[in-house]
Amino acid sequence: MSQSERLKEFKKSVNNKFNIYNSLFLNLPYRNIENVGMLIPLLLQHCERGLDAGQNPSEILDAFFQNYARIESEKERIDFMFKIIQYVERQVVLYDSVEDAAFPKLHEHSVSLSIRDYFQLANKNKRWDKVSQKLSTFSARIVLTAHPTQFYTPSVLNIMEKLRSLIVQNKADDIDVTLQQLGLTSLINAKKPTPLDEAKNIIHHLRHVYYDAVGDLYAYIKGNIKNEAFENHNIIKLGFWPGGDRDGNPFVTAKITKDVADELRINLMKCYYNDLKVLHKKLSFREMQEPLQELRNRLYLAMFNANKTISYNKIMEYLEVLRNILIDKYHGLYLIDLDHFIDKVKLFKTHFASLDIRQDHRVHKKVITQVLEKNGFIKEDLNELSKTKLVKILSSEELSLKAKDYKEDIVKDTIRNISQLRTLQNKNGEEGCNRYIISNSEDIYSVLFVYALFRWCGWEGDKISFDIVPLFETMKGMDASEEVMQTLFNLPFYRKHLTFRGDKQTIMLGFSDGTKDGGFVKANWSIFKTKESLSKVCNKNDIKAIFFDGRGGPPARGGGKTHRFYAAQTKDIANNEIQLTIQGQTITSTYGTKELFMHNSEQLLTAGLSNTFFGKENIIPKAQRQLIEELSELSFKKYEALKNHDLFVPYLERRSTLKFYQKANIGSRPGKRGNKQKLEFEDLRAISFVGSWSQLKQNVPGYFGIGTALKILIDKGQLRDIKKLYKEVPFFKALMLNSMMSLTKCYFELTSYMKEDEEFGDFWHILHQEYLLSKKMLLQISGSKVLMENEEVSRESIKIREQIVLPLLVIQQYALQKLGKQTDYVPLYEKIVTRSLYGNINASRNSA
Secondary structure, eight states: OOHHHHHHHHIIIIIHHHHHHHHHHHTOOOTTOTTHHHHHHHHHHHHHHHHHTTOOHHHHHHHHIIIIIOOOSHHHHHHHHHHHHHHHHHHHHHHHHHHHHHHHHHHTTOOSOOHHHHHHHHHHHTOHHHHHHHHHHOEEEEEEOOOTTOOOOHHHHHHHHHHHHHHHHTOHHHHHHHHHHHHHSOOSOSSOOOHHHHHHHHHHHIIIIIHHHHHHHHHHHHHHSSOTTOOOTTSEEEEEOTTTBOTTOTTOOHHHHHHHHHHHHHHHHHHHHHHHHHHHHHOOOHHHHHHHHHHHHHHHHHHHOTTOOOOHHHHHHHHHHHHHHHHHHSTTTTHHHHHHHHHHHHHHTTTSSEEOEEEEHHHHHHHHHHHHHHTTSOSSOGGGSOHHHHHHHHHHOOOOOOGGGOOSHHHHHHHHHHHHHHHHHHHHOGGGSOEEEEETOOSTHHHHHHHHHHHHTTOOGGGOOSEEEEEEOSHHHHHHHHHHHHHHHTSHHHHHHHHHTTSEEEEEEEHHHHHHHHOHHHHHHHHHHHHHHHHHHHHHTTOEEEEEEEOOSSGGGTOSSHHHHHHTOOTTSOOSEEEEEEOTHHHHHHHSSHHHHHHHHHHHHHHHHHTTSSSOOOOOOHHHHHHHHHHHHHHHHHHHHHHTSTTHHHHHHHHSSGGGTTTSTTOSSOSBSSOOSSOOGGGBOHHHHHHHHHHTTOOGGGTTTHHHHHHHHHHTTOHHHHHHHHHHOHHHHHHHHHHHHHHHTOOGGGGGGGGGOTTTHHHHHHHHHHHHHHHHHHHHHHTOSSTTTTOHHHHHHHHHHHHHHHHHHHHHHHHHHHHTSOOSOHHHHHHHHHHHHHHHHHHHSSOO
16 A cells, blocks of 8 residues: 555544543543643644744743643642643553554554565465475564663553553443543552562563464464474563563562563463463363363462473373363364463463573673682782683582572672572573573673582583674674684583573674664674674584664664564574564564564564565675765764763753663662762663653764765765665665664754853754754655655654653753752652653653
């Protein structure tokens, strides 16, 4: 369907419906705020006109309070702003619900290829053998994280689910009542969530969305692939970080990890029990009653007692008995239903999602240092040992670690956690927890320290049932990665470990910290090249390379339209699996409903297929690689200069919402690394770093340096070459399109008052000029008249969302201005800034 027809459908199913229900919502008669809803459209108009006229937020709101709201006292104005925030937060929830409800309708008109489309192409081109072969071995792993950009509670998610259903059915009266419920339900956490709270929130999605979605997607593929022997239950795998990711989060302890593993298994048993209960009503045949009831009883016990587990093999034993009885004695009646349930059990086994363990390399170094000091190998520093001696100790020295023998909490907990991992595998199955990821990997010791800790915590060196996964996330780490992996592959004991793990090596690459470190173009190009070089070194050593991408929501953290990147990979990048993290709001915005989950999972699978079928292989010729290299270095030089500017960190500290992220009760993890009094660039977390630029509507990490780099080369007469690069190289086009998304979400008018700021005025101009230049250059090389020209629906959605939260953004800037001056209401203005984060984050859907 053409863009114009799809946009027409969007306006009918989303825009018009939102306006109808929004008018209903704005007139809800809540106590003490009767007029607020009616004033919001007026405030929006006032903000738009004021910002266009160059007024600052204080001028805009002071005039509004005086001329329209008739509020004089500062305290009453603060109260009014809180009411506006409450309303706008709920408008965002309403818009999310309307847009999600419209997704199935809009998807009918989508131009993106689905699995169904690929099956039709395979039919037409007689390529079923290749499609079947690829899908029989291919896998997409979606790893859910709990980074602090997600805060909808289960009660709000339930309201959204109810609203979506009612909107589809056009039940106005019921929608009215549900909106009243939304208005009276708190949208924020009363206190900072624990890692267990975060895990439970995301397990809510697993149980109520992904369990059926994965099962149905698998059933569709199996039923249409024209291969009766098809049985790839790894085609969609779910991973899980809450409760396992302890990098920078002191609240994730060994006990939390154990509790989360139990929660995952127990919730899966509830899903199985409910399915079996429905199935039992159909399988009413006499000889099936005893095994059915036995299995139900075992599942029932496992649902409520963490110590009463039932193994995957035992569940399958019951199901095979039931299947045989059904075929032999009851004509296979309802066999399709039973087989669908059996497939679900094969997909999720007893773990639901694989719980990954992650920790920073520096923590392991601390643990190893204390262990070797205690055992007399060193006096105080690892540098006392030669490289050969240290490797020998790590690989062959027999030690036995006990947590109680050490004083420091982080050391004790690291030992305690690794020591309990075998128990977790015994209860949830090996796949329930079998990857240990090391952040900030830059040398061989990132892997070898963990290998040694496993050995010293009771595992045999050649029988460690864990993949040890280095995470290369800095420029230094990526530059060293090829040599690091080759050195590891040369070590006989590590090679033996890989043989035990199926001759596979998972390697994680971090987009978030990479972009923070190297800028948008250089980070993405470096990761692309790193994947090529690591694929080569793995190939050379007969190792199957599997890449795991640490992606955030927005383009600046590796997000945006991620399937474009996977479809754009060259033949030199291993294409065995697609693995990526889904973070924060992206869990609800991209995978939050069954339809969304199935569509976006299909996009990952078809991205894997597109590199093999129906079209030429992606190859980047030498001259075009050199051009990307030049752009990468030029943009990095510009970004590096900005990073090193004396006002870079102070600007974020004093003119953005950076320090308020850790005050918001969004996530359990601290807002910055370390406890230093003075904030330094390396202490900044990628999430709050990117999120703060997003709240300013400046989105600097998503484009800064691109405009300058393109202009330098265009001024050298290379415009034609760059246009050709954009047209012919999918990777480069995907990169530029994602940057255009970042630019589309910019709105420098919000902070234009800062250009008069004595301290930060010149710095603001640097940012603004690069924004204007990047926009101009990208339009020039793409031949577009507007940003996101070929994505009208996405552009319209962004426009509506930005309008909804504009009053919130102005209020946030107003509060920040007040905090920069003398005021008697510092705590209240700080609370306004913190509260305004929520609505802005959710409205952007992939802002951090």
